[in-house]
Amino acid sequence: MAHIQLDLDGYTDLPEGKIATVVTHLEMLEKPALKPIDRPDLSLQQADKMDPEAYRKLFRRVGEPWLWFARLVMSDEELEATLNKPTNEFYFAMKDGEPVGMVELNVAKEDEVTLSYFGLVPEAVGGGAGRWLMNHAITQAFSRPTVKRFWLHTCTGDSPQALQFYIRSGFKPFKRAIEVADDPRVLGVLDPVSAPHVPFLS
Numbered sequence: 059m060a061h062i063q064l065d066l067d068g069y070t071d072l073p074e075g076k077i078a079t080v081v082t083h084l085e086m087l088e089k090p091a092l093k094p095i096d097r098p099d100l101s102l103q104q105a106d107k108m109d110p111e112a113y114r115k116l117f118r119r120v121g122e123p124w125l126w127f128a129r130l131v132m133s134d135e136e137l138e139a140t141l142n143k144p145t146n147e148f149y150f151a152m153k154d155g156e157p158v159g160m161v162e163l164n165v166a167k168e169d170e171v172t173l174s175y176f177g178l179v180p181e182a183v184g185g186g187a188g189r190w191l192m193n194h195a196i197t198q199a200f201s202r203p204t205v206k207r208f209w210l211h212t213c214t215g216d217s218p219q220a221l222q223f224y225i226r227s228g229f230k231p232f233k234r235a236i237e238v239a240d241d242p243r244v245l246g247v248l249d250p251v252s253a254p255h256v257p258f259l260s
Contacts, residue, residue: 064236075244077125077256079213081237082221084229086208089200095190100158102194105148108141110134116150116157120177125215125253127242149198151178151191158182161195171199173210192227213237215256 064070072078114137117129129137140146145166151159158179164172173195178187199208210229212220225231242248243258250258 072238074259075241076238077215077241078236078238079215079256081211081213081235082231083211083233083235084209084224084231086196086227086229087206089196090228092193092196093189095186095193097186097190099153100187100190101152102191103150103152103157105150108138108148110137110141113137113141113148116160116179117175119179120160121175122248122252123180124177124217124220125242125248125256126175126177127239127245127247130242130247131245146174147198149194151182151187151194153182159187159191161191161198163195163199165202168204170207170209171202171205173199173208176210188223189227192223196227211235215253218255 060073062070062073114130117126120126129140132140141148145164147163147165149161149163150157151161159182160175160177161173162175164174166172176192176195178191196208199205208229210224212224217223221231241258243250243252250260252258
């Protein structure tokens with residue numbers, strides 16, 4: 059793993075082909091009062107066993123505008139092993155028989171749950187669908203009597219609305235970090251026009 063010196067009081071140039079985002083970690087230490095959202099067109103479905111290709115397709119639809127790439131660079135074997143770990147749970151917002159949103163929970167620890175991925179396909183955004191899905195995510199996380207913490211992280215590559223959405227949902231920021239990665243558009247994993255809010259330097 060290569061290293062560069064970080065200037066803690068100024069700018070640090072990145073090597074060619076790299077991107078950097080500021081990551082905010084947020085946590086929820088008790089289940090908040092949830093405002094009911096009426097979306098009779100949506101239903102929640104838990105997946106018992108994940109098909110890697112179906113997952114990749116939805117992951118790309120939800121995450122390409124926000125530079126989601128971690129699962130797209132995995133081999134079929136790596137992805138299948140990750141998807142079928144007993145500590146990972148997958149829930150989908152279904153509309154007209156098709157998945158339009160995803161919640162991925164990691165329940166590896168007895169007293170906490172991690173919200174690994176959360177999002178909607180672009181055409182499903184709006185009308186309270188995100189709030190509806192988050193209500194279900196929170197409910198599932200705290201359905202375990204031993205859970206005392208539900209947490210996640212978001213970054214400046216995500217939707218500009220994401221951070222405030224999580225805060226309004228009851229999460230509180232507690233840590234900040236910098237993530238540096240290979241630009242997935244340079245790798246050919248995502249289209250160069252993806253995520254224009256993070257300019258592609260060709």
